[in-house]
Amino acid sequence: MAQNSEVLAPIGAVHRTQVGREATEPMREDIRLLGAILGDTIREQHGETVFDLVERARVESFRVRRSEIDRAELAELFRGIDSRDAIPVIRAFTQFALLANVAEDIHRERRRAIHVAAGEPPQDSSLAATYAKLDAADLDVDSVAEALAGALVSPVITAHPTETRRRTVFDTQHRITELMRQRATGDGSAEIESELRRQILTMWQTALIRLSRLKISDEIETGLRYYQAAFLEVIPQVNAEVRAALQHRWPDADLLARPILRPGSWIGGDRDGNPNVTAAIVRMATGNAAEVAFAHYFVELTALERELSMSARLVRITDEVAALGQDCHDAARADEPYRRAVRVIHARLTATAVEILDRRPDHGLDLGLPRYETPAQLLADLDAVDVSLRGHGSAPLADDRLARLREALRVFGFHLSGLDMRQNSDVHEEVVAELFAWAGVHPDYAGLAEAERVELLLGELATRRPLTGGGAGLSELAVKELDIVRAAARAVRVFGPDAVPNYVISMCRSVSDLLEAAVLLKEAGLLDAADERPYCPVGIVPLFETIEDLQRGASVMRDALALPLYRALVRARGDSQEVMLGYSDSNKDGGYLAANWALYRAELDLVEMARQTRIRLRLFHGRGGTVGRGGGPSYDAILAQPPGAVRGSLRLTEQGEVIAAKYAEPRLARRNLETLVAATLESTLLDTEGLGEFADTAYQVLDDLAGRAQRAYAELVHQTPGFVDYFEASTPVSEIGALNIGSRPTSRKPTTDISDLRAIPWVLAWSQSRVMLPGWYGTGSAFEQFIADGPNPAEGVEVLRELYRRWPFFATVLSNMAQVLAKSDLGLAARYAELVEDVALRELVFGKIQDEHRRTIVMHELITGQDDLLADNPALARSVFNRFPYLEPLNHLQVELLRRYRSGDDDERVQRGILLTMSGLASALRNSG
Template sequence: MQENELIPATLPPRDKELRARVKLFGNLLGSVLKRLEGRRVLAAVETLRKGYIALRKQDDPERRARLMAFIDKQDARTLELIIRAFSTYFSLANIAEEDFLYRERRRQVSEGGPLWVGSFDHTLREFHAQGVPADKLQSLLDQLAYIPVFTAHPTEARRRTVMEAQRRVFLAADRLNDRRIGREEREELTRELETRVQVLWRTNEVRVKKPQVQDEIKYGLFYFEESLFQAVPITYRLLEKALRRTYGADESGNPRIRVPSFLRFGSWIGGDRDGNPYVTPAITELACRLAMAQVLSEYLRRVSALRHELTHSTFMCQPSEAFLESLERDSTIASAVFQGGSDRFETEPYRRKLYIMRYRIAETLGTVRRRLKGENAVLPASSAYATAADLHADLCLIRDSLISHGDANVAAGNLTDLIRMVETFGFHLFRLDVRQESTVHNRAVAEILRVAGLHDDYEALDEEARLNLLARLTEADELPKVKAKDLSDEARDTVEVFHVMGRMRTEVGPEGIGTYVISMTHAASHVMEVMFMARLAGLSGRDEDGKPFCHVRVSPLFETIEDLRHVEQVLEALLVQPAYKRLLEAAGNLQDVMLGYSDSCKDGGIVASSWNLYEAQKRIIRITGENGVKCRLFHGRGGTIGRGGGPTHESILAQPPGTVHGQIKFTEQGEVLSYKYSNVETAVYELSMGATGLMKTSRCLIDTPPTDRRDYMGILDELAALGEEVYRDLTDRTEGVLDYFYEVTPVQEIGQLNIGSRPSHRRKADRSKSSIRAIPWVFGWAQSRHTLPAWYGIGSALESWRRNDPSRLAKLQTMYNEWPFFRALLSNCQMALTKADMRTAEEYAKLCHDPQLARRVFALIREEYERTVQQVLNVAGTQTLLDENPTLALSLMRRNPYLDPLNHIQITLLRRHRALHERTDEVETDPWIRPLLRSINAIAAGMRNTG
């Protein structure tokens, strides 16, 4: 298999390097196929590859018919091997591109000039040139908090085992980049690379069983072990280097501007119970303990390594008094550490200290492991580390002591990296958020009040009465007496979650539990219901001095278009509630508010969703500001454009001016995790790009922020209304459109793909837009090459607003060039339009049982697609999609001729699979389901998107 011949011959020299690497991977894969599967399979793959490349160059109905006939002749086993061949090719092409981009960045660094836009170097040079003084920059950095939150949303089709195999291919290929190696060594490395490709081929990329939540927890932890434990310290080092270069250094070579610890990580995996009955209170405990065990294991490894590095002798240097005093305090456990030889390393004090620290970490880790086994283990207070702060203090003592006797450069190495890690990860690794849907709380509170004899029909109360009752109960001295056995299973589990939160705060540290997110928040009482249950679990109340305390932070989640429009009335009612204000102040006076991108887009279309989210953010910041409350926005973004995705740096820059106050929190879902964090090199790049986007948008903390132009906002009001109307005309008001969706996309079969523990539908057997979750909604349209959620309605909105008026087009072009929000919206739209393919989508449309319905619905979609392409190109002032992003354009161009055969194979398989199931329910006898599920994986890999 080789890279296709559609790539222009006049490429920049460095893209030819990438092309050569993709060609090498293709040749190695071809060699493996020929050896292991035989010439016939390789010939079939080549027939389809070359045939569809030719069709991309020039359409030929006869050739197309011959290729479809060729696919129809293949048996299930051969189709499965063909699909796997193309899928593996995509994996290898993705690796080649990732490695190439990393090499390009490395080349820019070696040349010594300004680096890429979004790098720390480029950003700080920009700040310096704009006259940002050192003291203001320090103030800005001190207020930063960059918080990616990993979720188990089922949009990652790859197995962890496959990702590990791909990582080994990446590392083997990277060694080939060394120009110093000779011919024989290069040949040896190429043979090793072929072996790695062979192992990848032999590894099953489809999960045999549906993952349990425990598997998803371990999957999320994989990224910390594989890349983030290395990437985080490197990211801080890059920022320090850029600060030294731009703002200068002190006499010790340290940047004059201090770099605070601003990276934090969150997770929903094991805490997100919205629609997932398998996330139990016990699972939440498991998630916290596994995370703690993972980070402690890393600290143990690093402290062990430092023992062999910090071998300073007291004959050569004099440690600080504070350090020596700490060693003296450790003497109580020295005999246990050194097993009788308590005078060991007396002349090598740092080694001695590190041995003791290693012992204490191991004691803490041992306690966690016993708890994971179900034991009621108590932390040995005299020997273990009780908190991350204790470990951090010991590390800082060593650092300060080294600096005191002239070894600052030694302290600045691996020791400082470990200090950064402890500051970032603590003992908790990540802050585990908890999420549940508002109606669950509503039912639980009603049941508790009824059982306690406090109110017989809470659900019958109006909003004001509910708020008054809940406010009274959250501040009452005496709590309702309710026994767990008197509650239903649902209510008992709902309350138990809060008790688990309390226990885990004690075990892993106060930061171990993050935000309690309430899905479908429609009223202020939905927040107060959670505060009431937190009070029952002892997470809020008054301390011994009578001062209020609150150990839970609640985040209302606004998801639908309607919710976004009503955000004001909910927040205003909540923030003027005296009881809530007191609890919020006790918790730090910071209000988290989460915005849902996926459901709002599924609900009202991309233009209405994007604009209502933009406007909602401004209203939220205004309301919280008027009430004297700090606010942190939490963005529930997915990977695809239809779920709020897009490049992180540009997405952050596109936020409304003045709404990002140094902190940003956002979900990282499914395939996004693997693309960003599977490799150390890419993880460093992504963290840096996100951090600089945050620095730029948080300039409002040190400067007067710009304001949006009123005329631009007025135009977007109109475009959003126009786009929503067109989108709803299709999805809500076109008869049969949901039947079309279910029949022409593999959405029903996606439910059989074992990619997540959570059900794909809220209700069974319900063909409604409200029933299907946003992820399969986007996933299905993407597989069938419609990509509809990411662009439908934009073309009509632009065309209708323009009215063929040249001055109006000029206005839109100016908006595109001047306004980051509008530019990001249309740039992301171009990406989605490029991934769409109407010719292929039309083939999928033939799967619809009602040909007349298919023709009618597809005609609407194709017409809007063509309109959107034309209108977006007119506004962008370009000739073709992605003219302004040639790297991405080339990447997608490389993939299309390989996606074409996969899509047509999938259409054949869907037809055969469904025809078989119309005759029988015997799933075990279906030979087509395995290759069909593999085709879903393969297309997802090729498009680099699922849901």
């Protein structure tokens, strides 16, 4: 991190990244500057001894990359290191990772600006490129209107144990980004560098993470910060621009009556395996979100009143605006009709906030006026102001702040974002069984066969009577579950139906699993099926997670929709049914290739089910940040969906450090939100699969490959004796729970079975140890066996190459796998394997991992024809080359501290050091869990 940072000596980088030195020099210059300032800060704050240790670690890490020294020599540098010295070294490399993220983001902006300035065509994944493709397709207006009816793109923010950065660090990093952005425009003034030094000093002197266990309230705050940082500004802009662009192309179609971009959240509503979610937490999550929305509106109304200063002596107004302002009796505003109208709007919104929020709002205005009952009433008043401005020569004013406020209200309402509820089907079964026993409906619901369960549940749903009343002697679990659902019902009543749009059923395996959730919604007053026009503002969403569940998901939905009562509920929601697909558990269950193909097959089956039952299907993709949990470039992933799987609607989870990487500030957020919308429009309106008559053959090949991959994966994970012991010893998975990382336990149940372990710690642990096993294992064996078992090996290779050339799904699977392999490092993984005391077990399992890793890389090169794993991703190639030597010390220090912690060293600094290394590696890898 000194001035001669070796990041500026990219040996072979031009060949590996296929990007010339001239193109990447500005980024390296940024990294050099930030690294040098960080190094100066460390020297000033801790002296030469600590600085020299950090610098030596850096230099030795680059020597490892150049194969000048063995890794064991670098590991020896940290063996026996005093924990007081280890902490600043860990913090140094962690903070460098954060600063490198800034440099890379600025460089991407710089490159895009160069492309635009050169007059080059817009890049794929931008809305401009998508519009050009739509124009070239000459689409029929009726088909466009039908395809985009009910269009929705919804990134759903979820919690993640490695996203533990405090708000101060988050804000400081944002200020550094702004300063580097100014510098990138050519402003290299001394003032900017001085301010960079102040910000980096602030970040260095601020604790990166909390020492106490992360609470759900902390996670709620973390999720909401992205609204203030970017979403409140960017989402309304994108919605308005997309609507205008589509309506310009198809003016006769009533497109996007509702905003297409509508964000969601799981934080505070997802109680699957998280006992810390309570009714109070649901109220906090929905209430805090609403407060963010109202605070934004009050700030905007205050500014709007200040700006609309027109005098009645100089402008005319509509009768509606004149009537609206009559309740403002401020003499100073007697001649300012628009200010009077805005003050009345402000006062009525204040009355709304006072009544529905748990805390009195800032910037309120009390005029003793009645509240708005719905956001639509508020919007109607703002629309009246808009009409008056446009009708009397003030359209430019209507197009400014007022337009942004109206657009924000359309998407954020009084609720800000929809909070999904989620619980495991096993819990539903237990609670419903208890409710039925208490009410005398049936003494042993759990003992019934599926058909008997369905009959009993339908009978209960057809009545309005409650199952319980005051004083019911229910278990703690049943009371808690009912209270949570009632808290959700309160949010719907107070903030509107968009406040809690969905109830997700984890591990959904049957029709009764759907109906059990419906019974709980009915008990809370959120469902009434006893009327000709059923009421259910909350969608019942099955989550199919394991490979077996994915395979039978369409059958479950077909059976449910055959029930008149359930079909009536779906009809009441516009014949729309959402289904969630679980990427994480399917991967943990069957491995990377098998899970990806099971998901694709499930989507094909669900699309056909929707066609046959004449419903509108919306798929909700439970993607994590890492490829092992469905991650990877969003644009490619959406285009790789089967035909008919998107249909104008897409919901997907966004998690952890990936959220910060995508949405931490407006420019990043705009680019990534555009990508989601662009891909959704293309997948909906264009043929993106491209297989044609080759589809059946392709599907048969993938059926074969997936079966082989799943067997290879199962042989290691599920059938190798001692594998769980190896996993627990060779990764920090135990410490993820023991060191209170995240607000939820690492397992759904208190067992050590892989099936019960939550997907985030499963993937996170393999990422930390640099094996990245969930993102590739089994795939190499599948390809090798497929080629070897065919009648002609050369023909088998050509079949796979043809799939790679023609099929976006297959190309994306290989590209994402290559990214994971590029980030893996089995040399470092070997250091973690040394934590396994059973030598025979260590050699057995790690030997299998090494063999499959080598095999998978060979097969990737054979199929793609590329000897560079990142040939199709030069940006990631630059990132890997520039920053990965800085990860090396974090991995070695993590292994050293894990060894001490497990041997009984109870030094608080050892525990803090492990937590810091986890956070640092997650920040550097940017998609670790």
